[in-house]
Amino acid sequence: xxxxxxxxxxxxxxxxxxxxxxxxxxxxxxxxxxxxxxxxxxxxxxxxxxxxxxxxxxxxxxxxxxxxxxxxxxxxxxxxxxxxxxxxxxxxxxxxxxxxxxxxxxxxxxxxxxxxxxxxxxxxxxxxxxxxxxxxxxxxxxxxxx
Amino acid sequence: xxxxxxxxxxxxxxxxxxxxxxxxxxxxxxxxxxxxxxxxxxxxxxxxxxxxxxxxxxxxxxxxxxxxxxxxxxxxxxxxxxxxxxxxxxxxxxxxxxxxxxxxxxxxxxxxxxxxxxxxxxxxxxxxxxxxxxxxxxxxxxxxxx
DNA sequence: TGCAATTGAATTGCATACAATCTTTATACA
DNA sequence: TGTATAAAGATTGTATGCAATTCAATTGCA
Numbered sequence: 001x002x003x004x005x006x007x008x009x010x011x012x013x014x015x016x017x018x019x020x021x022x023x024x025x026x027x028x029x030x031x032x033x034x035x036x037x038x039x040x041x042x043x044x045x046x047x048x049x050x051x052x053x054x055x056x057x058x059x060x061x062x063x064x065x066x067x068x069x070x071x072x073x074x075x076x077x078x079x080x081x082x083x084x085x086x087x088x089x090x091x092x093x094x095x096x097x098x099x100x101x102x103x104x105x106x107x108x109x110x111x112x113x114x115x116x117x118x119x120x121x122x123x124x125x126x127x128x129x130x131x132x133x134x135x136x137x138x139x140x141x142x143x144x145x146x
Numbered sequence: 147x148x149x150x151x152x153x154x155x156x157x158x159x160x161x162x163x164x165x166x167x168x169x170x171x172x173x174x175x176x177x178x179x180x181x182x183x184x185x186x187x188x189x190x191x192x193x194x195x196x197x198x199x200x201x202x203x204x205x206x207x208x209x210x211x212x213x214x215x216x217x218x219x220x221x222x223x224x225x226x227x228x229x230x231x232x233x234x235x236x237x238x239x240x241x242x243x244x245x246x247x248x249x250x251x252x253x254x255x256x257x258x259x260x261x262x263x264x265x266x267x268x269x270x271x272x273x274x275x276x277x278x279x280x281x282x283x284x285x286x287x288x289x290x291x292x
Numbered sequence: 293t294g295c296a297a298t299t300g301a302a303t304t305g306c307a308t309a310c311a312a313t314c315t316t317t318a319t320a321c322a
Numbered sequence: 323t324g325t326a327t328a329a330a331g332a333t334t335g336t337a338t339g340c341a342a343t344t345c346a347a348t349t350g351c352a
Contacts, residue, residue, distance in 0.1 A: 007262060008261065010190065011209075012261075014265070014278060014282075015190075016190055017286070018167055018168040018282060021164055021286050022168040023211065024285075026288040027340095028289060028292070029161060040165075041309090042307090044156065044159075044161075047265075048156055051155060059331095065169065068332065068333095069309070069334090070307095070308065070309050073330055077307085094317050094330040094331070096330080102163040115158075118161070121292040122160075123289075132160060132163075133160045134164035136166075144170065146174070165331075172309095185338080202301095204299090207300095217301090219337080233325055238299095238300085240347050242302095
């Protein structure tokens with residue numbers, strides 16, 4: 001199999017490196033998020049809400065690159081656990097506004113140290129981490145244009 | 147909200163950049179894989195098998211960083227569509243060996259050009275793509291050690 | 293050698309992702 | 323001003339991911 005096309009080798013795939021790396025990174029978060037009773041997707045949703053409260057499902061979807069098929073059930077779970085409320089926007093009944101509860105806002109304090117703890121396990125310098133993140137953000141923007 | 151802790155901003159998260167980038171990359175593959183009737187995970191599984199046929203579920207899991215909970219149903223689907231066969235290893239009845247069918251092997255030809263077509267949409271130079279992939283592979287290795 | 297511990301898959305249960313479709317509300321414009 | 327179109331969520335269906343558990347086969351070692 002020495003003449004196997006090099007462009008099909010798994011080791012040669014940027015897509016797989018991304019896919020594997022993303023999942024491994026999520027695994028590093030899991031023990032910390034377990035303590036807060038959150039999944040990774042719930043966590044990033046809260047990151048958005050902690051920055052800007054009272055946003056629509058549409059806005060959340062634009063920030064997180066997720067659609068209502070993913071967000072609706074996830075938000076219902078966060079509502080059921082008492083971290084957020086969901087309510088139709090009086091100004092536009094098509095929209096649903098998501099708001100943190102007291103409890104949801106309080107959780108932010110317990111999350112503050114998680115990114116740093118995880119980052120320490122990556123073996124990256126701050127400089128390398130930033131460069132890599134910027135490169136990935138640039139790549140996301142490029143892929144969304146196509 | 148100007149005093150919001152910078153380390154919790156979504157834009158500052160390497161984990162989210164990876165998560166978003168991985169999903170966007172998979173979206174670029176989708177139209178091409180649809181033509182072959184494959185999902186992304188089925189595709190990377192076949193990448194492994196095209197390189198080395200007749201491997202165990204355990205070996206597949208080690209290459210793809212997936213466990214039997216994900217692989218077993220996926221492999222059953224590939225078997226149902228006639229691309230692979232699954233059989234207990236006579237030398238160790240605990241293992242299941244996965245083998246390509248004629249049809250499964252034939253599909254490789256139609257997949258050969260996909261990585262290049264997708265890569266063109268990333269806007270990366272070959273040099274940048276390789277560097278990024280190597281950085282991600284190194285990061286995966288580092289995260290697996292912890 | 294006999295049996296406890298380990299290993300490899302499969303199964304179960306839960307939480308995403310995402311395409312496709314449906315429902316409700318808002319908007320545009322003939 | 324009706325009405326066609328568009329927009330925002332919700333729903334449905336399919337396919338992962340992964341933890342936890344179960345089951346069968348193998349291995350290690352007292």
